[in-house]
Amino acid sequence: MKTEIVQTLTDTFEGHAQRTEQGVEYWLARDLQHLLGYTEWRNFGAVISKAKTACELSGHSVADHFVDVNKTIAMPKGAEKEVDDLMLTRYACYLIAQNGDPRKQAIAFAQTYFAVQTRKAELIEQRLLEAERVMARKKLSETEKELSAVIYERTGGNQDFALIRSKGDGALFGRSTQAMKSQWKVPDSRPLADFAPTIILKAKDFAAEITIFNARQHQMGSESAIAREHVTNNQAVRDTLLQRGIRPESLPPAEDVKKVERRLAAADKLVLKKPDALES
Secondary structure (H helix, E strand, O other), X not given: OOHHHHHHHHHHHHHOOEEOOOOOEEEEHHHHHHHOOXXXXXXXXHHHHHHHHHHHHOOOOHHHHEEEEEEEEEOHHHOEEEEEEEEEOXXXXXXXXXXXXXXXXXXXXXXXXHHHHHHXXXXXXHHHHHHHHHHHHHHHHHHHHHHHHHHHHHHOOOOOHHHHHHHHHHHHHOOOHHHHHHHHOOOOOOOHHHHXXXXXXXXXXXXXXXXXXXXXXXXXXXXXXXXXXHHHHHHHHHHHHHHOOOOHHHOOOOOOHHHHHHHHHHHHHHHHHOHHHHHO
């Protein structure tokens, strides 16, 4: 396919993309019908039906990607008529293209176009999730430093902070820090939290925040009192997770957060050096 045709088709497909008030990108099926070279809605409807089946078989909710709407179209002599239409996500458009007539040039283009765009969206989502985990790890570190300071502030010493934190882990996971390190294959020299999923980082942070608050609020004056408080809070957080079907000790480890942080930093540096990387 010639470069100028590819550019024209790209501009055409992007030009028909719309966004909801919440910023969700979508295409209208009646627009996509013509973009893909289908003159009859009936024929295009058959392709949509196949795409819905493919969506369901892939484990995705059809209702999340194919949304029924009505569209008003102009008729002769100024009259108007309401017709059925669909709001389609990028993924829905991709499935439609995959189930279309590959002999049509527009279909051949759309199959690649929406596949690439879908991949971009997946990469963006993955990066956001990784950035969220890095931020959660940093937040936990800051909270634990504050808890250590509170122990010193309330008791005049914080040499047992590591033990208090370990007791908190025991209450949250139902097993010791060392047992979890062994299960997750965490090096002895590394903190367990560096390999914890985001949900666990936030759970540990929440429990520690409650401990800090109550240690000050109730003027706890001994490390043993603060330790009991920390265990109680971690147990309460564990109970909440269990009620929601999340068993902390059964979760798989996440990638070393230091590696994730380095990868994100490297990607940021690449963009600074090569702004065109944003287009790839």
